[in-house]
Amino acid sequence: MNKICPTIEDALAGIEDGMSVMIGGFGGAGAPIELIHALVDRYKATGSPGRLTVINNNAGNGAVGIAAMIYAGMVAKMVCSFPRSSDPKAFTDAYLAGKIALELVPQGTLAERIRAGGAGIPAFYTPSSFGTQVAEGKPVAEFDGRSYVQERWLKADVALIKAELADAKGNLTFRKAARNFSPLMAMAAATTIVQASRVVEPGTIDPEHVVTPGIFVDRIVEVPNPAQEEALLREGAK
Amino acid sequence: MNKICPTIEDALAGIEDGMSVMIGGFGGAGAPIELIHALVDRYKATGSPGRLTVINNNAGNGAVGIAAMIYAGMVAKMVCSFPRSSDPKAFTDAYLAGKIALELVPQGTLAERIRAGGAGIPAFYTPSSFGTQVAEGKPVAEFDGRSYVQERWLKADVALIKAELADAKGNLTFRKAARNFSPLMAMAAATTIVQASRVVEPGTIDPEHVVTPGIFVDRIVEVPNPAQEEALLREGAK
Amino acid sequence: MVVKLTNAQIAWRAAQDLPDGAYVNLGIGFPEMIATFKPEGREVTYHTENGILDFGEAPPAGEEDWDLINAGKKAVTLNPGASFFHHADSFAMVRGGHLDVAVLGAYEVAQTGDLANWSTGPGSVPAVGGAMDLVHGARQVWVVTDHVTKKGEPKLLEACRLPLTGVGCVTTVYTSLAVIDIVDRRFVVREKLPSMSLEDLQAVTGALLAVGAAVGDLIVPEL
Amino acid sequence: MVVKLTNAQIAWRAAQDLPDGAYVNLGIGFPEMIATFKPEGREVTYHTENGILDFGEAPPAGEEDWDLINAGKKAVTLNPGASFFHHADSFAMVRGGHLDVAVLGAYEVAQTGDLANWSTGPGSVPAVGGAMDLVHGARQVWVVTDHVTKKGEPKLLEACRLPLTGVGCVTTVYTSLAVIDIVDRRFVVREKLPSMSLEDLQAVTGALLAVGAAVGDLIVPEL
Numbered sequence: 031m032n033k034i035c036p037t038i039e040d041a042l043a044g045i046e047d048g049m050s051v052m053i054g055g056f057g058g059a060g061a062p063i064e065l066i067h068a069l070v071d072r073y074k075a076t077g078s079p080g081r082l083t084v085i086n087n088n089a090g091n092g093a094v095g096i097a098a099m100i101y102a103g104m105v106a107k108m109v110c111s112f113p114r115s116s117d118p119k120a121f122t123d124a125y126l127a128g129k130i131a132l133e134l135v136p137q138g139t140l141a142e143r144i145r146a147g148g149a150g151i152p153a154f155y156t157p158s159s160f161g162t163q164v165a166e167g168k169p170v171a172e173f174d175g176r177s178y179v180q181e182r183w184l185k186a187d188v189a190l191i192k193a194e195l196a197d198a199k200g201n202l203t204f205r206k207a208a209r210n211f212s213p214l215m216a217m218a219a220a221t222t223i224v225q226a227s228r229v230v231e232p233g234t235i236d237p238e239h240v241v242t243p244g245i246f247v248d249r250i251v252e253v254p255n256p257a258q259e260e261a262l263l264r265e266g267a268k
Numbered sequence: 269m270n271k272i273c274p275t276i277e278d279a280l281a282g283i284e285d286g287m288s289v290m291i292g293g294f295g296g297a298g299a300p301i302e303l304i305h306a307l308v309d310r311y312k313a314t315g316s317p318g319r320l321t322v323i324n325n326n327a328g329n330g331a332v333g334i335a336a337m338i339y340a341g342m343v344a345k346m347v348c349s350f351p352r353s354s355d356p357k358a359f360t361d362a363y364l365a366g367k368i369a370l371e372l373v374p375q376g377t378l379a380e381r382i383r384a385g386g387a388g389i390p391a392f393y394t395p396s397s398f399g400t401q402v403a404e405g406k407p408v409a410e411f412d413g414r415s416y417v418q419e420r421w422l423k424a425d426v427a428l429i430k431a432e433l434a435d436a437k438g439n440l441t442f443r444k445a446a447r448n449f450s451p452l453m454a455m456a457a458a459t460t461i462v463q464a465s466r467v468v469e470p471g472t473i474d475p476e477h478v479v480t481p482g483i484f485v486d487r488i489v490e491v492p493n494p495a496q497e498e499a500l501l502r503e504g505a506k
Numbered sequence: 507m508v509v510k511l512t513n514a515q516i517a518w519r520a521a522q523d524l525p526d527g528a529y530v531n532l533g534i535g536f537p538e539m540i541a542t543f544k545p546e547g548r549e550v551t552y553h554t555e556n557g558i559l560d561f562g563e564a565p566p567a568g569e570e571d572w573d574l575i576n577a578g579k580k581a582v583t584l585n586p587g588a589s590f591f592h593h594a595d596s597f598a599m600v601r602g603g604h605l606d607v608a609v610l611g612a613y614e615v616a617q618t619g620d621l622a623n624w625s626t627g628p629g630s631v632p633a634v635g636g637a638m639d640l641v642h643g644a645r646q647v648w649v650v651t652d653h654v655t656k657k658g659e660p661k662l663l664e665a666c667r668l669p670l671t672g673v674g675c676v677t678t679v680y681t682s683l684a685v686i687d688i689v690d691r692r693f694v695v696r697e698k699l700p701s702m703s704l705e706d707l708q709a710v711t712g713a714l715l716a717v718g719a720a721v722g723d724l725i726v727p728e729l
Numbered sequence: 730m731v732v733k734l735t736n737a738q739i740a741w742r743a744a745q746d747l748p749d750g751a752y753v754n755l756g757i758g759f760p761e762m763i764a765t766f767k768p769e770g771r772e773v774t775y776h777t778e779n780g781i782l783d784f785g786e787a788p789p790a791g792e793e794d795w796d797l798i799n800a801g802k803k804a805v806t807l808n809p810g811a812s813f814f815h816h817a818d819s820f821a822m823v824r825g826g827h828l829d830v831a832v833l834g835a836y837e838v839a840q841t842g843d844l845a846n847w848s849t850g851p852g853s854v855p856a857v858g859g860a861m862d863l864v865h866g867a868r869q870v871w872v873v874t875d876h877v878t879k880k881g882e883p884k885l886l887e888a889c890r891l892p893l894t895g896v897g898c899v900t901t902v903y904t905s906l907a908v909i910d911i912v913d914r915r916f917v918v919r920e921k922l923p924s925m926s927l928e929d930l931q932a933v934t935g936a937l938l939a940v941g942a943a944v945g946d947l948i949v950p951e952l
Contacts, residue, residue: 031749031750031772031774056556056557056575056577056593057556057575057579058572058575058579059556059572059573059574059575060573087593111633111634111635111636112633112634112635113631113632113633114631114633115579116579118631121631122631125631126631132631132632134632134633134634135634136634136635136636136637136638136639137555137593137597137634137635137636137638137639138555138593138596138597138600138601138636138638138639138643139638139639140593141592141593141594141596141597142387142389142594142597142601144594145594145821146392147825148821148825149380149817149820149821149824149825150394150395150821150823150824150825150826150865150866151380151392151393151394151824152393152411152412152414152416153392153393153409153411153416154384154389154391154392154393155389155390155391155392156388156389156601156639156642157388157601157642157643158601158638158639158642159638160642160672160673161620161670161672161673162638162669162670162671162672162673163625163669163670164634164638171391173390173391173420174390176390177673178390178391182411197810198810199774199783199810201810201812203476204476204590205573206475206476206558206571206573206574206590207554207556207557207558207573207574207575207590208573209557209590209591209592210556210557210592210593211592211593212592213592214592214593214594217821217825217827231809232808232809232810233809233810235812237444237781237807237811237812237813238441238442238444238477238479238813239476239477240812240813240814241476241592243782243812243814243818243822244774244782244783244810244812245752245774245776245782245822245827245828246822246827258572258573259572260572260575260579261572264572269526269527269549269551294779294780294798294800294816295779295798295802296795296798296802297779297795297796297797297798298796325816349856349857349858349859350856350857350858351854351855351856352854352856353802354802356854359854360854363854364854370854370855372855372856372857373857374857374858374859374860374861374862375778375816375820375857375858375859375861375862376778376816376819376820376823376824376859376861376862376866377861377862378816379815379816379817379819379820380817380820380824382817383598383817385602386598386602387594387597387598387601387602388598388600388601388602388603388642388643389601394824394862394865395824395865395866396824396861396862396865397861398865398895398896399843399893399895399896400861400892400893400894400895400896401848401892401893402857402861415896435587436587437551437560437587439587439589442813443796444781444794444796444797444813445777445779445780445781445796445797445798445813446796447780447813447814447815448779448780448815448816449815449816450815451815452815452816452817455598455602455604469586470585470586470587471586471587473589475558475584475588475589475590476590478589478590478591479815481559481589481591481595481599482551482559482560482587482589483529483551483553483559483599483604483605484599484604496795496796497795498795498798498802499795502795
């Protein structure tokens with residue numbers, strides 16, 4: 031049960047055309063840049079995996095990370111709450127040209143749907159989006175005199191996430207606000223693939239401080255000194 | 269916004285007849301013995317608070333903790349998954365005599381209902397208990413060809429919980445498996461009252477290691493070297 | 507001619523109403539300015555959707571940690587007693603009613619409390635973020651906004667025309683001309699610029715204004 | 730006369746089927762014995778509902794930490810790589826399909842996979858614990874049980890008579906006489922005691938037994 035993979039390519043094995051891929055990160059914090067770019071490189075070299083559904087809070091910024099996936103043409107659909115950024119050109123152009131689909135989900139609903147997917151809760155009710163366009167076509171119900179929208183769980187074939195520490199059993203910690211959606215996505219994906227800044231021996235992470243228990247993690251690859259998306263963009267990365 | 273109370277009595281102020289009280293702990297791990305017994309003492313001295321609904325995984329063991337509440341006659345109803353223990357006499361006698369009501373909830377459903385209460389989710393679907401007596405009278409629905417039971421959120425007027433470290437802003441950590449239901453109950457109660465083994469300065473608990481953020485906590489009282497229910501029982505406490 | 511409040515002055519006015527001990531979420535952009543004007547001696551804990559409670563001011567330029575950002579993707583710092591948590595826990599705080607105040611911007615606000623602040627209609631890329639959760643979670647939902655659009659059209663209306671963010675959710679509107687509470691599906695003027703009559707205010711408002719007790723003067727410092 | 734398996738031997742047999750690398754929840758009591766018989770070299774991670782993953786054996790008497798217990802309230806220890814989490818996360822692991830195997834005891838099992846293991850009917854104090862969640866979460870749900878009741882009545886039935894724990898959930902039954910898989914709502918005998926004929930086994934079973942490929946011999950060590 032050693033979940034450590036020797037290379038990024040090993041960690042990413044088995045991601046196929048048409049799969050759904052959850053990608054951790056909120057803005058640049060937590061974006062698993064090395065995993066994403068290895069996948070983009072594979073797509074450019076082999077034409078696969080394409081037609082992906084990508085689930086993330088945002089829809090890429092500049093030309094790195096998810097934006098690079100969109101520019102490469104491997105994303106068929108984005109599921110996100112906020113497909114804008116300081117430089118949203120990659121998504122905006124593709125969306126307005128009809129080359130990419132968008133499922134817009136309120137941020138808290140997105141988080142809860144992913145958690146529900148990981149927790150075996152097929153549907154739940156939330157007040158968020160009641161009475162709005164976003165709720166059109168969804169069942170509604172009243173509880174204690176207040177109206178709610180029924181939302182379904184969200185699962186994925188794969189999650190790509192960035193952790194700070196990881197051990198061979200899959201236990202993870204995150205760095206500051208880079209935590210965001212990643213622990214939820216680890217729960218909700220059939221295969222959870224992690225790039226960790228440092229791999230440590232089991233027992234090194236205090237059992238009280240584990241954020242994602244190993245049961246939610248399938249593969250880990252060590253990526254020391256990982257790129258930080260926002261820092262990359264500010265350095266002028268293209 | 270200093271949430272530290274000078275005495276247990278201050279921390280417990282305002283608990284009234286007929287209230288619902290979530291009490292942390294699974295078996296003896298996490299049972300806030302000092303908070304509970306201060307409340308029992310108050311009831312014995314003043315006759316209040318009585319007619320309480322108590323929410324806990326179990327229903328008391330021996331004659332301490334929740335069992336002491338039941339013996340004192342202050343509990344009208346238990347909401348729990350497993351009203352048995354090594355010495356369940358307090359609850360069993362009261363239940364079979366018709367003096368206490370029981371709402372039996374599967375353990376995972378109990379946890380999820382409490383989380384839902386804290387998270388503003390009025391209802392959710394779970395496969396647990398489908399087709400059983402426990403689901404009688406509850407709405408059912410099919411999702412993707414599988415059947416589920418609709419469950420409602422569970423909230424309470426008060427939560428009594430035991431933490432390891434606490435700071436004045438209400439941030440908490442727990443000790444080992446004493447964590448169990450406590451972080452959920454802190455979210456779901458209108459007033460969350462905590463006994464902490466040690467009160468520390470804000471900033472002492474690493475922001476990455478906070479288990480319950482302060483927003484979920486209202487009052488804290490320091491109880492150094494707290495009693496451990498299981499240890500008490502094994503020492504022959506009456 | 508009435509000199510309307512600047513955004514900074516609107517933010518200042520809203521900040522005066524922050525309750526001591528409150529947990530507050532400030533929306534991206536204009537609402538974030540409110541933190542700058544928090545009255546002395548009042549303790550307010552800020553929440554950001556992306557998983558931080560009790561964050562502080564921006565760090566000095568060059569000292570940013572881009573893993574330590576707020577929902578607007580701006581670098582922040584931590585106060586002692588801060589905590590990190592994942593997005594589901596973060597929105598449990600929001601949706602579960604644990605925030606005292608959420609402050610948002612608006613395209614339109616209706617007298618019913620309906621808010622439109624996420625979409626200007628078809629043709630653009632829609633983006634909703636956390637607004638639809640925030641408006642249904644916090645105990646009070648404040649809007650800070652110019653009283654009228656750039657074209658001079660009223661933003662306070664009988665009913666919103668743009669796509670809604672939430673139904674019946676706004677409790678108070680701090681505008682460039684007035685402070686208006688929403689009570690029983692009516693706009694109730696709490697304060698207005700002293701240089702302006704109620705009739706003047708009514709003239710630039712798209713719904714009937716009610717008056718509760720006395721209408722106070724909306725007085726703010728030069729900023 | 731057939732010498733039926735002891736509980737330890739049933740547990741031993743079930744343990745032989747634990748997949749390498751599996752995440753497993755062992756029910757309170759009899760199922761807990763399975764951990765004792767895990768085959769050498771196979772790595773199994775144990776989960777307990779009350780919020781621990783990767784716990785180990787009981788500590789020596791006198792060294793118990795009663796904040797470090799399993800769902801049966803017995804003291805345990807931690808393996809390197811263990812973690813603590815709250816009850817909602819714990820049952821997310823259960824309900825969310827993250828466990829490979831859950832093992833429970835039974836009063837009755839039906840050929841449909843229905844399980845009754847929590848209530849012997851009216852008159853006693855009902856207690857369900859985590860069983861109703863476990864039976865619908867784990868990828869495989871095993872039952873370990875004597876083949877018949879203390880009175881000699883079949884426990885494997887066409888339909889359960891006692892209140893159900895779950896519908897269509899059991900995948901394999903390890904009894905004192907046989908290993909029986911539930912496939913397409915039928916009991917399919919995988920192994921039986923070699924000293925026993927299929928007719929003998931059928932005679933103490935309350936539903937029709939099917940035979941898949943060959944029926945293997947259920948052979949266990951003296952324990």
